[in-house]
Amino acid sequence: xxxxxxxxxxxxxxxxxxxxxxxxxxxxxxINIETRKRVERCAKKIHYRSNSFASNLRTQRxxxxxxxxxxxxxxxxxKCLAGMEEVASENGYNVIISQSHESSKKQERNANTMFxxxxxxLIVSLTIEKNNVACFSRFAxxxxxVVYFDRIPDKSESTCFVIENSKVAYDAxxxxxxxSCRNLLHVTLNSNANVYRERISGFEAAVEANTGCAGRxxxxxxxxxxxxxxxxxxxxxxxxLPDGVFVAxxxxxxxxxxxxxxxxxxxxxxxxxxxxxxxxxxxIVSPKLTSVHYPGRETGIMAAKSLIxxxxxxxxxxYTEKVVLNAQLIIRESSQKLETNVKSDI
Amino acid sequence: xxxxxxxxxxxxxxxxxxxxxxxxxxxxxxINIETRKRVERCAKKIHYRSNSFASNLRTQRxxxxxxxxxxxxxxxxxKCLAGMEEVASENGYNVIISQSHESSKKQERNANTMFxxxxxxLIVSLTIEKNNVACFSRFAxxxxxVVYFDRIPDKSESTCFVIENSKVAYDAxxxxxxxSCRNLLHVTLNSNANVYRERISGFEAAVEANTGCAGRxxxxxxxxxxxxxxxxxxxxxxxxLPDGVFVAxxxxxxxxxxxxxxxxxxxxxxxxxxxxxxxxxxxIVSPKLTSVHYPGRETGIMAAKSLIxxxxxxxxxxYTEKVVLNAQLIIRESSQKLETNVKSDI
DNA sequence: GTGAAAGCGCTAACAT
DNA sequence: ATGTTAGCGCTTTCAC
Numbered sequence: 001x002x003x004x005x006x007x008x009x010x011x012x013x014x015x016x017x018x019x020x021x022x023x024x025x026x027x028x029x030x031i032n033i034e035t036r037k038r039v040e041r042c043a044k045k046i047h048y049r050s051n052s053f054a055s056n057l058r059t060q061r062x063x064x065x066x067x068x069x070x071x072x073x074x075x076x077x078x079k080c081l082a083g084m085e086e087v088a089s090e091n092g093y094n095v096i097i098s099q100s101h102e103s104s105k106k107q108e109r110n111a112n113t114m115f116x117x118x119x120x121x122l123i124v125s126l127t128i129e130k131n132n133v134a135c136f137s138r139f140a141x142x143x144x145x146v147v148y149f150d151r152i153p154d155k156s157e158s159t160c161f162v163i164e165n166s167k168v169a170y171d172a173x174x175x176x177x178x179x180s181c182r183n184l185l186h187v188t189l190n191s192n193a194n195v196y197r198e199r200i201s202g203f204e205a206a207v208e209a210n211t212g213c214a215g216r217x218x219x220x221x222x223x224x225x226x227x228x229x230x231x232x233x234x235x236x237x238x239x240x241l242p243d244g245v246f247v248a249x250x251x252x253x254x255x256x257x258x259x260x261x262x263x264x265x266x267x268x269x270x271x272x273x274x275x276x277x278x279x280x281x282x283x284i285v286s287p288k289l290t291s292v293h294y295p296g297r298e299t300g301i302m303a304a305k306s307l308i309x310x311x312x313x314x315x316x317x318x319y320t321e322k323v324v325l326n327a328q329l330i331i332r333e334s335s336q337k338l339e340t341n342v343k344s345d346i
Numbered sequence: 347x348x349x350x351x352x353x354x355x356x357x358x359x360x361x362x363x364x365x366x367x368x369x370x371x372x373x374x375x376x377i378n379i380e381t382r383k384r385v386e387r388c389a390k391k392i393h394y395r396s397n398s399f400a401s402n403l404r405t406q407r408x409x410x411x412x413x414x415x416x417x418x419x420x421x422x423x424x425k426c427l428a429g430m431e432e433v434a435s436e437n438g439y440n441v442i443i444s445q446s447h448e449s450s451k452k453q454e455r456n457a458n459t460m461f462x463x464x465x466x467x468l469i470v471s472l473t474i475e476k477n478n479v480a481c482f483s484r485f486a487x488x489x490x491x492v493v494y495f496d497r498i499p500d501k502s503e504s505t506c507f508v509i510e511n512s513k514v515a516y517d518a519x520x521x522x523x524x525x526s527c528r529n530l531l532h533v534t535l536n537s538n539a540n541v542y543r544e545r546i547s548g549f550e551a552a553v554e555a556n557t558g559c560a561g562r563x564x565x566x567x568x569x570x571x572x573x574x575x576x577x578x579x580x581x582x583x584x585x586x587l588p589d590g591v592f593v594a595x596x597x598x599x600x601x602x603x604x605x606x607x608x609x610x611x612x613x614x615x616x617x618x619x620x621x622x623x624x625x626x627x628x629x630i631v632s633p634k635l636t637s638v639h640y641p642g643r644e645t646g647i648m649a650a651k652s653l654i655x656x657x658x659x660x661x662x663x664x665y666t667e668k669v670v671l672n673a674q675l676i677i678r679e680s681s682q683k684l685e686t687n688v689k690s691d692i
Numbered sequence: 693g694t695g696a697a698a699g700c701g702c703t704a705a706c707a708t
Numbered sequence: 709a710t711g712t713t714a715g716c717g718c719t720t721t722c723a724c
Contacts, residue, residue, distance in 0.1 A: 350717090353715055353718070354717080364717085364719090365718095365719075365720075368718065368720090369719090369720095396717090397716085397717050398718095399717080399718090400716070400718040401717080401718055401719075403716050403717080403718075403719095404717085405718085405719070483709060540712085600717070685709095
């Protein structure tokens with residue numbers, strides 16, 4: 001209740017100057033250890049708490065990292081965020097998080113809010129909408145580092161943290177082909193975002209690399225489980241039926257898989273299916289879903305670390321344009337048409 | 347690059363005083379409309395951005411809400427957070443989020459950081475460790491409202507947002523009994539946290555209300571999928587085998603269910619299973635898991651709204667001790683021993 | 693309708 | 709090892 005204690009109150013109480021108190025509180029080396037002890041005791045006694053605005057106003061630093069993501073309630077994203085928060089917290093930074101909900105307008109508003117809040121650095125994963133990255137260049141102008149992860153801009157000066165989408169898409173598709181699939185389908189968003197574009201190119205490259213294989217794309221509005229069910233209905237109408245389906249995320253893949261089963265299609269017998277992200281559901285659905293493991297936590301950790309190193313003046317990451325993390329195809333039941341070594345794992 | 351523009355720069359440029367510029371920027375009524383226009387144009391021209399520290403330092407407000415949760419990467423929690431972020435954002439508040447990782451030490455550190463950062467309000471879900479809620483009373487002392495959700499303190503002055511854990515646990519257990527289960531097992535944490543304690547009491551009440559039923563508790567270290575698998579192994583050793591199992595979350599329930607199936611136990615034929623939270627996996631696992639729908643998003647929205655209304659001086663929530671949201675048993679396949687109307691939903 | 697002046701609480705030169 | 713001083717950028721009385 002009532003007035004806040006300040007360093008002046010401590011200073012008065014102990015007959016010291018404010019600067020000595022300030023130094024003592026920060027653990028400055030030149031301060032007599034006894035003085036420090038007294039200051040700390042007094043601070044506790046009068047319920048002093050540091051006023052970060054005043055401090056920020058002076059130091060022009062906030063110890064805060066801004067994070068803007070499309071949405072935070074996906075399995076993948078919450079892993080990324082958890083990783084970032086941990087690193088930030090270990091290094092004395094706060095994180096402020098906001099969601100763009102895939103709207104580039106909202107994304108811009110969020111960016112401006114972060115800008116006015118003077119975040120020390122920014123971590124962004126872009127919307128799938130056509131992105132106006134201009135709102136982020138303001139940060140660069142003020143020497144506030146920005147890093148991107150997952151959904152990154154087509155070109156930027158910033159460090160980006162991604163996986164090799166085209167390569168793993170290639171691997172996934174090749175795996176289907178290796179399982180004797182010849183009529184391949186890739187279900188994805190009609191988006192120019194790097195992640196989808198690259199998965200498409202990986203898919204197409206694998207199809208082209210194997211004579212006798214046909215590949216086509218099916219675009220969906222979004223990649224929810226419900227969309228996946230709709231996809232299954234579409235698939236049932238195809239002539240001939242595809243025998244291998246690679247879906248751009250696990251939610252949609254699982255929706256599709258379950259609906260196909262309901263319709264009497266055997267998975268993987270009639271149609272092999274592969275998802276993307278290695279969400280928990282992929283290990284739960286029956287048959288277990290082959291998927292691409294996307295190291296979300298690690299991505300978050302790397303992104304936050306690089307940002308913080310940059311803030312601490314360690315420039316090593318400054319010249320790194322792109323950090324590619326290792327994603328990997330996890331083969332489970334849903335794609336194994338041939339009788340090979342079927343691993344089981346939960 | 348370089349220096350930040352301040353209101354003084356604008357003032358100089360236009361031959362005004364800083365106070366006039368400040369008023370103009372805030373849309374003060376007494377300012378000449380022409381003056382305001384000029385100020386706004388100039389602000390844009392010289393890339394002025396308001397310095398929130400200086401402003402906060404003066405006004406003693408931050409427009410920031412702190413959120414402390416055990417961890418943010420669970421399905422339930424990310425839904426809560428998404429709801430909170432939305433409400434906050436709509437009302438011009440930022441959210442800063444931190445994880446306690448179930449450590450009350452970390453929780454206290456986080457609380458202190460939030461305290462020093464002068465959050466305008468705080469939203470907390472407690473750790474399962476014995477909670478030292480003292481670190482939160484500092485907020486009340488300074489008239490910073492704190493609300494809790496899900497894991498709430500045993501007693502506090504704050505508004506809490508919860509579901510009726512004991513009631514839904516009672517419902518779940520009764521449902522099992524209605525499905526002819528007589529040997530019941532409740533798998534949960536040995537914790538004094540309200541959520542687990544109440545689920546236990548609901549379970550026990552239902553068992554006692556039905557003569558001829560036996561109930562026992564099985565405590566686990568945590569409620570991960572792996573723990574659920576361990577539970578299945580324990581269950582296999584029980585004599586007699588339980589025929590109805592109510593698990594305190596879906597992760598562990600699914601782990602248990604799958605392992606039981608591997609061991610040749612029929613679910614629900616031999617053992618009926620019910621989980622808690624209605625995570626996405628509950629709809630995916632086969633058989634689909636009966637669970638309790640916990641309205642996470644709504645909980646988050648309610649909590650954030652109440653906090654903000656409180657901050658805006660609307661006291662309506664101030665005297666509300668507890669808001670109980672509606673949770674509901676969702677009956678799926680895993681609990682239906684008897685041939686009744688089996689609903690299917692994804 | 694606008695200006696002058698003080699001060700929010702802290703930190704960092706500079707001085708001793 | 710400690711004190712003095714000035715100022716970060718804004719808001720807000722109080723004056724005119």
